[in-house]
Amino acid sequence: MQTLDIISVNIWHILISLANLALIFWFAKKFLFGPIRVVFEKRENEIAHRYAAADEAQRVADENRATWEGKVRGADDEAKRIITEATDTAKYRADQILTDANTRAQGIVERAETEAKLERKKATEGIKREIVDVSSAIAEKMLEREVNENDHRALIDSFIDKIGDGDERDQ
8 A cells, every 4th residue: 555655645744835835925925025015116106206307307498498489589579679770760860861961062052152143243243343444444545535434434334234134144
């Protein structure tokens, strides 16, 4: 019957093996799985915290980017406005300068024309006087007598006025 001993099942061995297994399982759970689970939970919390910090940093970066983009757009708009105002002011000033220059030039031309007319009138008067004097001298010589100068001047003046009226109409 020796064959039965080898095949036989010993209940005590099975119970001791099960107790051994339970003891190893309890020992592993108590001293191995517990600390490992704590380490895993710490790492999981740390990773979750890092993800939360990264999400917060991304949100802040997006807000800052939006703020700066708004400021840049505002600065661009302000720069365009300033350039437009400066251009308008420059055009206005240029128009004012041109108007003032034209007014001054017109005044200078008018004064020059007035002075030219006065000079022409003075020259005409001077020529008339000289003609009167020369004609008086010629008439005296021709007549060889004493001529009344006032009568003679009146005749010559009327003759010159007729000549002067003809010259003025030509101009």
